[in-house]
Amino acid sequence: MTLATRNQVWTALPPVQFDEERPLALNLDPTTERQLVARLFSRDFDDWSEVLSRLGFCANPIRLVGRSETFDTRTGELVRSYGSADEALGVTFTRCGNRRADKCESCSRLYAADTFQLIRAGIAGGKTVPETVADNPLVFATLTAPSFGPVHGTRPNGGRCRPRSDTGQRCTHGRPTSCMAVHGDDDPQVGQPLCADCYDYPSQVVWQWWAPELWRRFTITLRRLLAHHLGTTSGRLGEVASLQYAKVAEYQLRGAVHFHALVRLDGPQTPEGFAPAPPSVTAPVLAALVAQAATAVRVTAPPVHDDDPARVLAFGTQIDTRPVRSSRRTDDPDRSLTPEQVAGYLAKYATKSTGDTEAKDSTHLRRLEATARHLAGLSATLNEDGDAPYGLLGKWAHTLGFRGHFATKSRRYSVTLGQLRRARQRAQARIAEANRAGTRLDLRQLEAELLAEDNDETTVVIGSWTYVGSGWANGGETALAVAAAARAREYAQERAQRRRERTVGEWER
Numbered sequence: 056m057t058l059a060t061r062n063q064v065w066t067a068l069p070p071v072q073f074d075e076e077r078p079l080a081l082n083l084d085p086t087t088e089r090q091l092v093a094r095l096f097s098r099d100f101d102d103w104s105e106v107l108s109r110l111g112f113c114a115n116p117i118r119l120v121g122r123s124e125t126f127d128t129r130t131g132e133l134v135r136s137y138g139s140a141d142e143a144l145g146v147t148f149t150r151c152g153n154r155r156a157d158k159c160e161s162c163s164r165l166y167a168a169d170t171f172q173l174i175r176a177g178i179a180g181g182k183t184v185p186e187t188v189a190d191n192p193l194v195f196a197t198l199t200a201p202s203f204g205p206v207h208g209t210r211p212n213g214g215r216c217r218p219r220s221d222t223g224q225r226c227t228h229g230r231p232t233s234c235m236a237v238h239g240d241d242d243p244q245v246g247q248p249l250c251a252d253c254y255d256y257p258s259q260v261v262w263q264w265w266a267p268e269l270w271r272r273f274t275i276t277l278r279r280l281l282a283h284h285l286g287t288t289s290g291r292l293g294e295v296a297s298l299q300y301a302k303v304a305e306y307q308l309r310g311a312v313h314f315h316a317l318v319r320l321d322g323p324q325t326p327e328g329f330a331p332a333p334p335s336v337t338a339p340v341l342a343a344l345v346a347q348a349a350t351a352v353r354v355t356a357p358p359v360h361d362d363d364p365a366r367v368l369a370f371g372t373q374i375d376t377r378p379v380r381s382s383r384r385t386d387d388p389d390r391s392l393t394p395e396q397v398a399g400y401l402a403k404y405a406t407k408s409t410g411d412t413e414a415k416d417s418t419h420l421r422r423l424e425a426t427a428r429h430l431a432g433l434s435a436t437l438n439e440d441g442d443a444p445y446g447l448l449g450k451w452a453h454t455l456g457f458r459g460h461f462a463t464k465s466r467r468y469s470v471t472l473g474q475l476r477r478a479r480q481r482a483q484a485r486i487a488e489a490n491r492a493g494t495r496l497d498l499r500q501l502e503a504e505l506l507a508e509d510n511d512e513t514t515v516v517i518g519s520w521t522y523v524g525s526g527w528a529n530g531g532e533t534a535l536a537v538a539a540a541a542r543a544r545e546y547a548q549e550r551a552q553r554r555r556e557r558t559v560g561e562w563e564r
């Protein structure tokens with residue numbers, strides 16, 4: 056420590072306000088404030104703040120006790136030994152790793168950064184992904200849910216919400232079927248139904264429940280269409296091409312899930328990676344095939360209960376597919392999406408959740424959740440069996456019926472989050488070792504080595520760990536961590552801003 060660490064923590068604190076220019080406006084209740092001050096003046100504050108800083112100001116760390124020993128698999132020699140008892144606080148803290156920004160800002164930023172790297176490597180290569188992927192056709196596709204009833208929305212170019220010439224028209228519940236307003240982005244009405252009694256809540260929950268199946272069938276359909284285009288069968292597609300994707304699920308304000316996906320066509324797999332994509336499938340051809348597959352796919356959803364209809368489910372009509380060019384191809388004048396933009400979108404979506412939308416407390420989202428619970432109850436009376444199609448719906452009511460993963464990728468799309476995390480852990484150990492020994496590390500070289508090592512592990516870790524709890528000791532410590540994370544983010548943004556300004560300045564010169 057770490058004077059810097061201490062300053063970073065001190066200046067982030069509302070009651071102390073050492074940094075008079077930028078006091079943080081936090082409203083702490085008296086108890087929390089007392090806990091926080093007690094922590095600041097505690098005897099082991101230095102040790103504690105070092106842990107806090109090492110965890111990147113995680114809001115809800117996991118506490119473990121135990122020991123582990125690392126052996127060299129070739130010689131059987133003990134390489135390293137580590138135990139929580141060696142720590143000044145007697146406990147080992149690890150990050151919570153939560154992807155959601157409303158749960159832990161720090162871990163969610165790390166998750167977004169890793170997701171960005173993963174997506175970007177799948178577009179342009181790097182991080183063990185061969186750079187030849189940059190030459191393969193790539194499409195950015197957005198697959199939406201269909202309409203379950205009109206909702207208020209923003210329109211391009213300041214257009215009106217739902218204009219009609221007969222503005223006096225009412226639904227059977229006596230509510231207007233038109234809306235002449237021009238809604239702003241932060242208008243709480245956006246995403247809310249014009250009439251909640253007309254809105255088809257059960258169908259939205261059922262659609263959401265089957266959305267992962269719709270996606271699965273979409274990928275099967277796309278493979279079939281591709282095979283047909285290449286004059287072969289789905290079963291033999293692998294001999295000429297290989298389809299890779301990364302996808303992220305995002306909630307719209309109306310509580311419906313969207314899929315944003317990057318679809319890449321590679322050639323057949325080879326020992327080094329993959330051969331080039333078949334020349335007859337250009338990015339525009341791939342975009343057309345993706346749109347065709349998304350439009351064609353159907354899932355017949357069984358009724359939830361006795362009085363419920365079977366539903367034929369499809370994606371919404373607002374299917375958007377567009378080719379993405381890699382940065383290596385600068386010959387395209389109307390290039391609309393760059394790898395950085397696409398990776399940035401997907402990384403941002405991946406850390407959002409229903410709880411993060413503006414409409415968090417909206418009547419509409421609450422009603423969707425209540426509908427999911429209600430349907431789960433009705434299906435349970437019909438069927439006691441946990442394997443029944445809607446047997447687990449109640450468990451997914453809080454996600455409005457969506458039970459899929461928020462970010463998924465096919466195996467060979469890119470490096471995995473696990474590889475990136477393990478490489479980071481190894482990097483931290485190496486940097487700590489170099490600091491102790493006073494040697495310098497070539498960080499660029501190090502990353503390549505660390506990622507490559509993942510496939511070629513020469514050590515084995517044997518350990519025994521017990522979970523003792525999660526979170527900081529009290530609200531005061533948590534408030535400190537959260538304030539420090541927010542301040543760290545501000546600093547990072549300012550640094551990025553200065554970098555951008557410098558770059559612009561250089562260009563202008």
Ligand SMILES: [Zn+2]
Pocket residue numbers: 113114115116150151152153159161162163
């Ligand atoms: Zn965390």
Ligand SMILES: [Zn+2]
Pocket residue numbers: 206207208216217234235236238244
């Ligand atoms: Zn409106």
Ligand SMILES: [Zn+2]
Pocket residue numbers: 226227228229230250251252253
């Ligand atoms: Zn109505």
